[in-house]
Amino acid sequence: MQQNKSITEFIFLGLTRDPMKQKMVFIFVLFFYTGTLVGNLLIIVTIKFSRTLGTPMYFFLFYLSFADTCFSTSITPRLIVDAISEKKVISYNECMMQVFALHLFGAMEVFVLMIMAFDRYVAICKPLHYMTIMRRQVCTILIIICWIFSFIHSTTQIALTLKLPFCGPNMIDHYCCDLQPLLKLACMDTYVINLQLVANSGAICVSGFVLLMISYFIILHSLRNHSAEGRRKALSTCTSHIFVVILFFGPTIFIYTRPPTTFFIDKMVAVFYTIATPFLNPLIYTLRNTEVKNAMKKLWSIKITSDIK
Template identity: 80%
Template sequence: MKQNSSVTEFLLLGLTQDPLKQKMVFIIFLLFYTGTVVGNTLIIVTIKFSRTLGSPMYFFLFYLSFADSCFSTSTAPRLIVDAISKKSIISYNECITQVFALHLFGCMEIFVLILMAVDRYVAICKPLRYPVIMSHKACVILIVLAWIGSFIHSTAQIVLALRLPFCGPNLIDHYCCDLQPLLKLACMDTYMINLLLVSNSGAICSSSFVILIISYFVILHSLRNHSAEGRKKALSTCTSHIIVVILFFGPCIFIYARPPTTFPMDKMVAVFYTIGTPFLNPLIYTLRNAEVKNAMKKLWHVKLLTE
């Protein structure tokens, strides 16, 4: 990567510098990350091999779980290792790569959540046309477009990052590399770059959140015409989606859709959406979804019988 600075590496300060707290960080986030990978892998495998989870909703849930795993992997392993390391050093190229991965899979998660809302809207508001509108071919095209959009977004972040000159110091007051902490170290006026950042990441987060909330309001409003049983099932599914949307977008908007101001809670807010939400998503989607739980039981029951 072309480097526009004299700095070749950065020192991540992490969540804390206290030795005892660092050990706690190591244990807590190792458990969180393990739970994230195991939970999302379980959902991915269940959807992949289950014959009962072939609907578009589970097709999108497959990619949400994949994005969750990769999104958490872009930050959690380094946070865990750095918690027990004497010096948390990250090279310039590794730092830029982390920015790319963080935004690629984070943006992918946003787009998949939107696609899941579209799927629920069509299923509830246009049930007769659902098989035609949400055909397998249409779902594949939508996922491909989501990947392309995510790649374009993350590439834009890299372009902005590569424009930043670093002359020292090289201490990043964060547990991962992202544009906001990097902007503080740049030896140039970063007002315009921060404006571009807010208009890019901030606009994506804010506009997507508004679109999702409006879409779910329309969906919930249309449920008044459904039967009690159908209304109960739809409410259960939509409630899970709404919980995930609020948990993910709240912290994202707080971090990205604001002027270049630093708050003491920034790192903990970032932890919540980069590590906390990917951990909670499998719990939300399995505990509140009878179809997923039944499919898991059948799949692993068959697997145990065949061994």
């Protein structure tokens, strides 16, 4: 990646500069990242090889887990290493790549969550037409569209970032590269670029959250016409989805929809959507989902039995 900036590397200030707290951050983040990898990879492998999880909901859950894994991997491993490093240095090119990956997989998660809400709407409100509307070809096209829009979004973000001239200082008051903390280091008036950031990332976050809340309100309102068992099952699914939506969109809206000001809690808020959400998603979608748990037990019991033989 070609660059004509005077700054060739950045230094992260991280979550804390206290040596004892840095060790706690290392343990905390390592635990969460390990849980994220194990949980999401279990879901990916189970859906891939299970014959009972062939419905569109699990097709989309596969890509949500994939996006979670990549999203977390674009940030967390460096944070783990930096937590035990004296100098938290990242090159200019690596920083730009991190911005691109962060927004590519973050946007992918947003769009997949929206498709999952649409899938639940069709399943609950249009059950007789569900298999016609959500046939395999349609699901594949929807995922391709998600990837295209995610790529467009991340390309826009990296284009905005590459416009910024950096001439010092080079210390990023964060634990990862993102447009907001980089704006503070730019040797130019960043007001217009910040407006573009809000118009892009902020609009995606807010519109995605509003559309999801409206769709789930319609779904929950339509449940009054269902049987008690149908309401219970649909409520269980929708409740877990709503929890994920609030946990992910709340912090992102706080970060990406405001003027270029910095608050002391910004880094802690970012922890929720960069580290906590990818960790909690597989727990929410498996612990509250009997079909996934049964498929996991069956798949891994077959695997263990075959290994013994």
